[in-house]
Amino acid sequence: MDTLPNIVLVHGAWADGSSWSEVIPRLQADGYRVTAPQFPLTSLAADVARLRQVLEAQDGPTVVAGHSYGGQIITALGTDAPNAVALVYVAAFALDEGESLGALLAQGPTPAALEHLITDKQGQVWLPEGDFVERFAAGVDPARARVLHAVQQPIAGSSFADVLGAPAWKSLPSWYLVAERDQAIPPQAEQLFASRMGATTVSVPAGHLAMLSHPAETTDLIKAAAGSVGGQLPA
Structure with missing residues (x-):
């Protein structure tokens, strides 16, 4: 019988691995081995290198989930992501x-949560508290959002200019x-x-931090992906 695949959770900009704190215990309770590493957010190349390091350390097939800019990181793995299924x-x-x-963002009106980004002298981009709490984290308890x-x-401003190569989703099943x-x-x-x-x-009536405001639905989708691929790497 197949064992369960591993789960690697990739956080986005203006966040860290704790953004998955409502999903991790749910997956662990069902027997999944979960890793939610910290990413430097200094460049797309550095973030992908960190993810590859984590994936190479996994013992067997791995489902990789990304939130927000984390989607950019998992997509940029390309067509040879180690252990990713x-x-x-x-x-x-x-x-x-x-x-x-x-x-992409220049094609339409600036999303409400990103209207007042702050770029510091080092080229790092931050979200101000009002936009973070009221828009970026809409649907999350305000005290927790603060x-x-x-x-x-912060994320390096240069990351917005990084051009994507061959996307991983063209060679791996996606949810x-x-x-x-x-x-x-x-x-x-x-x-x-x-x-x-x-x-x-799946669509849920959630704000941007869906894994915090709707952790059950987020967990269920990750488990659906895990259930479809099983716990064995393809031959």
Whole structure:
């Protein structure tokens, strides 16, 4: 009988691995081995290198889930991601070859959560507290959202210009959770990402931090991906 696949959870910008804190215990309770590493957010190349390091350390097949910019990281794994057998996108970017975050965001009005980004002298981009609590973390208890703001990790502004190579979703099966009330990535864009990937898709009435406001639905989608691939690497 197949064992369960491993689960690796990839956080996005202005966050860290604790953003998966409501999903991790649910997966662990069902017997999954879960890793939620910290990413430097200093460049896409550095973030992908960290993810490859984590994946190479996994003992067997691994489902990789990414939130927000974490979707950019898992997509940029390309076609040779070690031990990865499935991808799960949670309110996440899922770009195609030749696309960049900056070019994508420039195509329409700036999402409400990103209207007042702060870039410091080192080129690191931060979210101000008001936009973080009221928009980025909409649907999360405000007291908790303020804590999340306090521990946010900035992202290098240069990451918005990084152009994607061959996307991992073209060689791995994908699942997508659309956050219908997202104010950081337009829900219509999330639907487009999911559609062109051919991803198995669910929609939830959640804001951008769906894994915190709707952890049960997020966990169920990850488990659905895990159940479809099993615990053995392809021959």
